[in-house]
Amino acid sequence: MELTRRDFVKYSIAAATYLTAGRSAVGQMMGGGGMMGGGMGGSTTIDPPAxxxxxxxxxxxxxxxxxxxxxxxxxxxxxxxxxxxxxxxxxxxxxxxxxxxxxxxxxxxxxxxxxxxxxxxxxxxxxxxxxxxxxxxxxxxxxxxxxxxxxxxxxxxxxxxxxxxxxxxxxxxxxxxxxxxxxxxxxxxxxxxxxxxxxxEDDIDILKGYETHLLILKDIALSGTEPEPYTSTMEYMHGKEGNTVMVNGIVNPVLGIKPGQVQRWRILNASNARFYKLSLENHTMYVVGTEGGLLDKPYPVPYILLSPGERVEVLVKASQATRNYKFLSLPYNRGCGSMGQKITLMTLSYKGSRVNDVIPSTIDPRAKRLNITPDKTERLVLSMGQGKGYINGITFTMENYFSIQSHLGTYEVWEIVNESGMDHPFHQHVNACQVLSITGGDSSYASLYMKAPAWKDVVIVPKMGSVKILVPVMDYDGMAMFHCHILEHEDIGMMGIWDIMGEM
Ligand SMILES: [Cu+2]
Missing domain, CATH: 2.60.40.420 (Cupredoxins -  blue copper proteins)
Known part of the structure; x- marks a missing residue:
């Protein structure tokens, strides 16, 4: 089935009809109230036992x-x-x-x-x-x-x-x-x-020998036995953060590592609005991959910021004394009145007999930063107000939205400007991009993505700052989307349509 632009309008009308048909509210899944997870106004600590x-x-x-x-x-x-x-x-x-x-x-x-x-x-x-x-x-x-x-x-x-x-x-x-x-x-x-x-999976062998784990970071707050409900527009403006923070559904799980071992961690921020400033106590992390694939070489970092929707791959080496170490999220101020929290996400526990793994010096030599003159430039201004999110002054509805028209086989530079007091993780569907520049926000985040040949589909646009990304428009036409990945912001309209047409 091919969905055309006309179909899109048809679907919009069908959805509107569905909404106005007045189907009765059966089985209210979510009841009760509740505050946003703690941390408003100051920095607090969440340090659950292992x-x-x-x-x-x-x-x-x-x-x-x-x-x-x-x-x-x-x-x-x-x-x-x-x-x-x-x-x-x-x-x-x-x-x-x-x-x-x-x-x-x-x-x-x-x-x-x-x-x-x-x-x-x-x-x-x-x-x-x-x-x-x-x-x-x-x-x-x-x-x-x-x-x-x-x-x-x-x-x-x-x-x-x-x-x-x-x-x-x-x-x-x-x-x-x-x-x-x-x-x-x-x-x-x-x-x-x-x-x-x-x-x-990988199509090269360089990382295949390392013990590999997937870490899905997700927070939730419960109201009774149900996910805490959305009861106000303010919750959509802030984005919900939960007081229970888990790795793969477990609070502070214990991961074993052999002394001297190198492990590969694929990390996904699957939270709605929580930013993680990831740091492994007493250890350097080596960034080897991002959303769109592996990097040319490992990039050592003391910490890495991971906003909602972002992914990162790191290597960690058990090079310290044999004991337990905390995998932490450090306080980070993403705006909206919270200084953030220091959270123990996971415990890394040295155990077993010593091995002697090595961090490789190169990862994927095919990874390169593009040096291309763009075919056109777009400017997108993100803003918030009156319980809504906007791109270039337009809040997304099925009938009215900001759109970018692009042609297959071209390259575009998108300058995304944040006129609000809150960071927005900007996500575009279908094509990954490279970061040209980031103004404002965390300086180590900016310097990593401005120098590494990283392919990304979520980039933090810092509060009152801006980013420039280079976007290839390749292989697939159709109606795609771009939006803030604080998903509450998408729901209140910080989204637009990427109308990808055939070659010029
Ligand atoms: Cu946002």
Missing amino acids: GAAFKDPVVMPNLSTMHGSVEVNVEAKISQININGTIADILTYNDCYPAPTIKVNKGDNLKVHFKNSLPMMGTNILGQHREMTNLHTHGLHVSPSGNSDNSMLMFMSGDTFDYEFDLMNQYPSTLNIYHPHVHKTVAEQYWGGMTGAIVV
Whole structure:
């Protein structure tokens, strides 16, 4: 099925009709009130005792036995999940929190049999039906049209749909995300638990020998046994942060490492609004990959900032005395009145017999910074006010939005200016970009991404600052999107349409 621009308008009308049809609010999933997670006004510490053993998220079973084909079932549903000792009603894919990891290779054909088994839950405070959902494959370089990564699709309770993603042009060694993308329900469903990883395996051997783990960082606050509900526009303006912060669904899990061992960690910030300033006590971390693939060499850093939607790959070497070390998130002020918190995310525990692993000096020599004259330049101004988010003064609705028209085979520079007092992690679908410059914000974040040949699909636009990114427009036309990845901001309109047309 090919979704055209005319179809998009049709879908908009269908959605509007659906909204005004006045379906009764059955089974209010979320009740009660509650404050945003602590930390407002000052810096606080969350330092829970060491928890259960670290576990990687479960791996999604592949139903296909054909080489080059991956076929999975993904069912959105409410499941009972143990959140730090409380059995809670969490929004999941396939009863798992976080969702099962889909593993693929470049060149594969990925089929997803999707089912929306969320019950009807009435409308949220933005007026959207809570159970309306779909599937976005954040980071995949695939078509934004038809039955591929098409964020215009919407599914009601009980609907099924077969997605198909052609990974012919996909970047290898990437950590991507699957999550819902229906405007005005994204934040609530993501907050409630609907997030999983798509790992595209390496096509080179350099990192294959290292013990590898996936770390999905996610916070939540519960109200009784349910995810704390959204009760005010202010929560959408701030973005929700939870007081329970987990790695793969566990509070402060303990990960073992042998003395002298090097481990590879793929890290995803799957929180709605929480920024992590990641630091491993007494250790240097070596950044070897970002959203769009591996870097040319390891970049040693004392800490790395990871905003919602961002991913990073690091190598860590157990080069210190044998004991436990805290993997921390240090306080960071992202704006909106919070100084941030110091959080113990995970405990790294030296154990076992000594090995002598080495951090390699090169990673992927194919990674290069582009030096290209752009075909055109776009300027996007992000702002907030009156309970809404804006791009160039326009708040996204299905009928009216800011859009960029681009042509396949071209390169564009997007200058993104932040006129608000809060950082916004800017995300564009379909094509990863390189960072040309960052003004304001954390200086080590800016210097890393201005010098490394990093491919990114989320870049922090610092409060009252700006970024310039170089965006290739390659392989796929159709209606894609760009938006703030504080998902509450997307839901209140900080989103636009990227109208990618054929070659000029
Ligand atoms: Cu934002």
